[in-house]
Amino acid sequence: MATCRPAGSYGIDAPAVPRLWVGLAAASAAAGAALAARVRRPWAQPLGTLLLLGALGNAAGAAVHLHTSVRGxxxxxxxxxxxxxxxxxxxxxxxxxxxxxxxxxxxxxxxxxxxxxxxxxxxxxxxxxxxxxxxxxxxxxxxxxxxxxxxxxxxxxxxxxxxxxxxxxxxxxxxxxxxxxxxxxxxxxxxxxxxxxxxxxxxxxxxxxxxxxxxxxxxxxxxxxxxxxxxxxxxxxxxxxxxxxx
Structure with missing residues (x-):
């Protein structure tokens, strides 16, 4: 469906929300990558993988919010x-x-x-x-x-x-x-x-x-x-x- 957004600049609704989710995604990705690299610790890689998956989920939440705000x-x-x-x-x-x-x-x-x-x-x-x-x-x-x-x-x-x-x-x-x-x-x-x-x-x-x-x-x-x-x-x-x- 084509967007129905009129000409102009309409900002982002509740802008702190997507910023928070992006920040959580970045923190989870950094922690997950650091843990996944610790190959000598058997518990580190599974936990790192979970954190990386969490980062993807947080990034997706931010993307959904932005889509609703600017298009949906x-x-x-x-x-x-x-x-x-x-x-x-x-x-x-x-x-x-x-x-x-x-x-x-x-x-x-x-x-x-x-x-x-x-x-x-x-x-x-x-x-x-x-x-x-x-x-x-x-x-x-x-x-x-x-x-x-x-x-x-x-x-x-x-x-x-x-x-x-x-x-x-x-x-x-x-x-x-x-x-x-x-x-x-x-x-x-x-x-x-x-x-x-x-x-x-x-x-x-x-x-x-x-x-x-x-x-x-x-x-x-x-x-x-x-x-x-x-x-x-x-x-x-x-x-x-x-x-x-x-």
Missing amino acids: KFQLWSDLLDDGAPAPARVLDIGCGRGAVAIMTARRFPGAHVTGVDLWHTADQSGNSPDAAARNASAAAVTDRVRYVTADMRELPFSDASFELVTASLSIHNLPSPADRRRAVREVVRVLAPGGRVAIMDIQHTSEYADALREAGLDVEGPRDAGWRGWWTGPWMPTQVLRARA
């Missing part, structure tokens, strides 16, 4: 946005980062105006900043329909019923407590217009979001596993997809 998540969002539902006129993307989903949404719905909100933490996405997001909107030729606002998803600076579609990509889980996450979901419901839709992808807590959306009276689909394109280092950390309608 774009394909998943392309599928999620292309669901045949009526085109929205006003869209909100919470935790927008460098603008990937906001820009993809603007390109998918040429009549839509998209607002992205973020607090621009670089631990969540490398190089995260409003300037980086603005440059990506320019590279994708959607500057006239995408804007970015510095705001906390727990206290959105928008009126009730302002958006027909609200999206969140790998963002709500970064909030520190269940109460914070529930507060963010309540804000999503508050700014959602009657008949509007919610589309969320995240790596954890999606059942919490689903429960909060149902309690607010929305029809909820999911969460469901997005499959291998959404693995973060491996199948033990999959992306979950959740949809809802007011």
